[in-house]
Amino acid sequence: MDYVPNTDAELEAMLREAGAASYDDLIAAVPEGLRRPGLQLPPPLSELELSREIAALAHRNTPPGQALSFLGAGAYEHFIPSAIDHLASRGEFYTAYTPYQAEASQGTLQVIYEFQTLMCALTGMEVSNASLYDGATAVAEAASLALSARPGRRALLVADTVHPEYLQVLRTQLSGWDCEIRTFPSASGALDPEALARAADGSAAAVICQNPNFLGRIEDMARAREITHAAGALFIAAVNPLSLGLLMAPGEYGADIAVGEGQPLGIPLSFGGPYLGFMTARKDLVHKMPGRLVGRTLDSCGAPGFCLTLQAREQHIRREKATSNICTNQGLMALRACIYLCLLGRQGLREVAEYCARAARFAADSIAQLPGFSLAHPGPIFNEFVVACPVAAERVCAELEDQGIYAGLPLHGCGGPPHHLLVCVTETKSRPDIDRYLKALAGVSHRAMGRQVGIDK
C-alpha cells in the first residue's frame, strides 16, 4: 500500500513532460552500484491487514487501566477530558508545520501564545518558551542557559533527589561543555539545607532542585532558593506542573528558571512519549532561552496577530552560535496542555491537585499502618511516596502483578535500597481502588510477618 495519488500512467506522462526519457535519467547522479539495493522488508499490507497485525502487538501489552497501577516516577496517569483528543486530532493543527509563515499559521501561533501565558500563570514566572522535548532535556537546557548567564562559573549543583533519568540526561547533554556537575546529598528523602550551603560555592552557576522530588517529598524550595542566591547562583526549579494547582509556584519562591515534564497536563502515558518539556524564566533571561517563542504584534493594517520572535537565538539563523540546537519541538503536546488547562480552569486544576494530595496522604498513612510496612521518608507529599516494605519491593510487585495491580516502582534499579517502593496515587484512583491495593499489600504483610514469626519460633 502507498499514498501516491498519481497513477503509474500519470507518472509516466509527467516524466516525459519533464523532458526525461526514463526515470533512470532523473537518478543518473546516483552511482549505479548504489542504486536499488533490493530492500528485504516484510510485504506491504492493506490497511485492514495492517490494523490487525499491529493491534495484535498492542494486545500483548497490559497497560494501566487494564491493570490497577500505582506507577508514577515522572510519568503520571491522569484523567484526560474527551475534548482534548478531539481538538488535538484536527488535521489543521496536527498536519501543520512550524509556524514560520505567520499569516498562514495564526491558529498554531495563538495556541502557543496562550500556552506561554498559561505556563507563566501556573509557574508564576515572566516568560515561557513554546516547548522542549521532555522534562529531562528541559532540565539540561536550563543548565546550559545558566552556564551562559553566569560566565566564569562552571559548576552545576544538583540535588540527589532529582529524577535519576534527568540527572543522566543532564550529564550526557552537557558532556561537551566545560562544566562540572555535582550532586549534593539529601537528608531523609528531602533537601538538606546545610549540605546545599556547603556545596554552593563561588563556582556554582546554578542549583537544580525538583519539587515534589523524585521520592515524592515536597521540598522547602524557598529555603533552597535563599541559599542558592546567597551564593550568587541561579535557582532552577524542576516542577510537576499539575502540582502547581496546589503547591507554591516557582515564581512565589523566587526561582530564576522553572522547567519540568508537562505530561500530566492531558498527555497520554504512551510508554514514555511524546511528552512535553517546558521552560519558564525571569524576563531578563529571555534572550538566552532555547527554543521557539511566539510574540504578539500588529499586521500591516494595525490589527493584532502573532508571529515567531527572537529567532536570532535559533539554529536556523545563528548556526553554531545558537542558544540551543533544538528545532522540531513538541508543539502538538503544548496544544494538549493548553486545552487541558483551559478545560480545567483555576477551579478544576485545584480540584485535581487536592484530590492527588489527599488520596496520596490517605494511601501513605494507611500503608504505614500495615504490619511490616512503613514510610521511608515521612513528611509532606503531593502524589507520591516511598514505602519501606517487609520484603524486597520487587517481590511485592511480582505478587501484586498476579492480582492485576502494578504496585509501584522498586527503587533498587535506581540505586535505592531493595525494599523501597515508590508509590503514586492520582485522581484516577478511587477509594475502592486504594482499598483493593491496601488489601493486596496486607496479604504481603501477612505472609511476610507470618514467615518472620515462623523464624522466631
Add this chain to the structure above:
Amino acid sequence: MELLEPQPLIFEKSRPGARAARFPAFADGGADLDAAVPAQFRRREAAGLPELSEIEVVRHFTRLSQLNFSVDTHFYPLGSCTMKYNPKVNDRMAALPGFAAMHPYQPAATAQGALELLDDLEHLLCEICGMDRFSLQPAAGAHGEFTGLLVIRAHLKSKGEGHRNKVLVPDSAHGTNPSSARQAGFDVVTVPSLPSGQVDVAALERLAGPDTAALMLTNPNTLGVFESRIGDMAAIIHRAGGLLYYDGANMNALLGLARPGDMGFDVVHLNLHKSFSTPHGGGGPGAGPVGVKAFLDPYLPVPRLRRVEGALAWDHDRPQSVGRVRSFAGNFGILVRAYTYIRAHGAEGMERNSRAAIINANYLKAKVRARYREAAPGPCMHEFVVVPDEAIARGIKVADIAKRLLDFGFHSPTLSWPIRNCLMIEPTETESRETLDRFADALTRIADEAASDPEKVRSAPHRLPVRRMDEVAAARNLDLRA
C-alpha cells in the same frame, strides 16, 4: 467568512465561575488538606487560569485551527521539510489503548508487544538505511544529530583520538548541523560548495586532516542534488581518520533507491516526521533515530533492548555508552506511527514513494523554470531550488512571493536558503499532478504580477485572516504573554 476571523484570546472569554471539567472529591473521611500539605508549601494565589464551559473551549480551539494552513487542507511545498500526507491509520494505531495507556516503567513482561515493535522497527530502519544498529531514543532530528556526534566523539576517545575536535559542515547544510556539533563540543569548519551546488571536493580534501572528527552531509543536498562524488568524499574523510555522518533530512529521495550505509556513512539520523510520514503537529513532536555501523554500537544511548530467553528487556549495562539522551523510551507514539507506515509500504512501496517524489519534483521544476531560474540545472531529486530573477529585478523580495502564494491557497516554499533570494520547493510524492499544475500556474501568475502590479505582490497576503505581520516590531516590543 466569519469562521476565518481572528479570535480573541481565550483569557478574554473567561467568566468567573464557568466550568468545563469537574472532578470528584476524594472520599476519605480523614486527612484534611492542611494535614496533607501544610500551608507553608501551598501557593498563595490561585493560578490565573481561564474559566469557561466545554463548548466555549471547543469552539475556541476549533476556530483557531481553521486559521492554519496544513497538509490536510493545503499544498505545503516546504523544501527539506517533507510535508507529505500523514496516513490516518498511523494515528489510529498509536492511539490503541494497548500502546497509548502504557506506563514507561510497567514491567517488561507486560510490555512485550511494545518492545517487539521497537525491536522490529530498529531492524527495519537498519535495512532501509544499510546500517547495523539503531537507537530510537532521540526526540527529533537535531537531537539525533547531537546523539550521533556524541557517539563519534566517544568512539574517537576510546581510540585515543580525543584530540579530533573539528566537524566539517558544508555551507549548504541545515542550521542544526553546526549547532549540534557545537553543543557536542566540536569546532565547526565550513566546507564551500561549487556553483553546481555540490560540495567542493578539492576544498574538502584540503580541510580534512588529523583534527577531523567527522563530515556531516545531507544527500541529496539542500539544492536537491545528489552528491555523486560521495564515494570520493567518504574515502577522503576515512583516510583522514574521521567518520562520515548522514543527515537524514532528505532521505525521502532515497527510500528504496539507495542506502546511506552503502555510500560509506558511519552514522545516520532519520527524521521520522519527514520521510516516514509522522505528522509535524505545528512544530513537533518528531523522532530522530540514530543508526550506526556495528563498530559504533557500544556507544549508542542507554538503555538498549536485549532478548533474554525469548523475551525483550531493557539493558542498562553498557559501559561505553554515551549515556541517556532522553527520559524513558523516546517518542514512542511517533515510533508506532513510523512502524505502521513502513509495514504498509514494504520494499516496493518505499521505492514507489521515492520515485513519485522525484518525478513530481522534476515535473514541477519543468513547469516553472521558464520564469524562475534553476539554481542547479539538470535533473533534481525530491526537491529543487529556483531564483525569481525577474521579480527580484523589479524590487520584489522572495518573502513577497511567499506571502502572495498564500493568497492562492498554497503554503510557501522554504525561502532564501541554501542560497540567497531563492525558493526551495519540495512537492513530495503525495501531491497529484492537478495540484502541481495549479501551483505552477500560481507561481507564473505571480511572476506576471511582479511586472503588472508589483504592489499587489509586495503587500500580500490579501485574502488571509490577517495581513502581513510586523516581525520587526514583535522582536522590538516583546509581548510574549497576555
